[in-house]
Amino acid sequence: MVDGMWMTRLDGKRFGPWAVVTGASSGIGQEFARQIAASGINLVLVSRRAEALEETGQALQVQYDIAYRVIAVDLSEPGADEAVAAGTADLDVGLLISAAGTGQPGAFLAFEAEQLLAQTQLMGVSHMLLTHHFSRRFAAQKRGATLLVSALGADSGIPYHANPAAAKGLVNALGRSLHAELKELGVGITTLIVTPTETPLIKKMGLDASPMPIKPMPVAQCVAEALDGVKRGKMIVVPGRLYRIMNALMPHSLVRAMTANMMRQSTTFVG
Numbered sequence: 192m193v194d195g196m197w198m199t200r201l202d203g204k205r206f207g208p209w210a211v212v213t214g215a216s217s218g219i220g221q222e223f224a225r226q227i228a229a230s231g232i233n234l235v236l237v238s239r240r241a242e243a244l245e246e247t248g249q250a251l252q253v254q255y256d257i258a259y260r261v262i263a264v265d266l267s268e269p270g271a272d273e274a275v276a277a278g279t280a281d282l283d284v285g286l287l288i289s290a291a292g293t294g295q296p297g298a299f300l301a302f303e304a305e306q307l308l309a310q311t312q313l314m315g316v317s318h319m320l321l322t323h324h325f326s327r328r329f330a331a332q333k334r335g336a337t338l339l340v341s342a343l344g345a346d347s348g349i350p351y352h353a354n355p356a357a358a359k360g361l362v363n364a365l366g367r368s369l370h371a372e373l374k375e376l377g378v379g380i381t382t383l384i385v386t387p388t389e390t391p392l393i394k395k396m397g398l399d400a401s402p403m404p405i406k407p408m409p410v411a412q413c414v415a416e417a418l419d420g421v422k423r424g425k426m427i428v429v430p431g432r433l434y435r436i437m438n439a440l441m442p443h444s445l446v447r448a449m450t451a452n453m454m455r456q457s458t459t460f461v462g
């Protein structure tokens with residue numbers, strides 16, 4: 192913590208001079224961009240909305256005197272990872288934060304096949320392909336790390352959020368599997384198991400935080416704990432002490448029952 196605020200600073204020699212952050216226009220990805228910029232590391236900001244990314248980049252440039260580049264792509268579309276690879280080919284990248292994603296509660300049978308494929312591409316496949324591309328670059332330079340964003344419940348299964356949970360499950364298993372494999376090449380990978388966090392997503396999903404037994408945490412805390420895990424080369428980060436205890440002790444059947452109730456009430460998804 193710095194000045195009572197959640198903030199983790201990174202060593203620019205190890206994780207810079209450039210970092211790529213997906214999902215940088217809002218919420219968790221935007222906060223990653225802020226804390227990384229505070230370490231003096233330049234940013235490649237990736238998501239669909241170019242204007243929101245420009246605003247984020249300009250504000251961070253003014254505040255922290257960093258350089259930034261915007262890549263506006265839809266990561267639910269096949270080939271978007273190639274645009275990110277091409278748009279960063281000339282930069283010395285030492286860190287990938289793969290945070291883009293969303294939530295789409297609903298009955299599995301109500302989705303069309305194309306919607307399910309787009310969810311899997313955005314929340315599973317694009318993370319895998321970006322990890323593959325940047326880890327190759329990191330291995331060649333014997334330096335660099337990836338932070339993958341997964342979600343609490345992905346290992347247990349989430350009724351009424353089945354396919355996004357499956358995609359996040361892919362990310363979770365990928366990160367755990369690669370942790371030892373990439374370590375031998377001098378490359379880091381940490382998986383962030385996001386626990387309920389105050390971002391615009393909670394409202395977008397139509398979730399009501401008031402009956403939650405543990406309230407969503409500040410986004411700065413989630414990100415500061417995640418970056419601390421990256422620094423330490425941790426395999427997994429579960430932010431928040433109470434959530435860590437819950438995650439370790441609660442049986443999968445109870446997690447499924449709780450999340451089923453939350454997702455069933457969420458009928459107003461808009462984005």
Ligand SMILES: NC(=O)c1ccc[n+]([C@@H]2O[C@H](COP(=O)([O-])OP(=O)(O)OC[C@H]3O[C@@H](n4cnc5c(N)ncnc54)[C@H](OP(=O)(O)O)[C@@H]3O)[C@@H](O)[C@H]2O)c1
Binds near residue numbers: 238
């Ligand atoms: N907040 C929570 O409690 C919570 C819990 C579990 C997991 N998570 C996960 O944490 C990650 C970040 O979520 P958040 O809470 O920060 O949500 P958020 O505030 O809605 O931010 C989501 C980010 O992802 C980007 N994004 C969404 N769809 C995209 C697409 N098709 N292509 C490219 N970028 C896209 C958005 O940018 P554009 O709109 O500009 O594309 C935005 O920058 C997600 O993967 C989410 O599933 C969050």
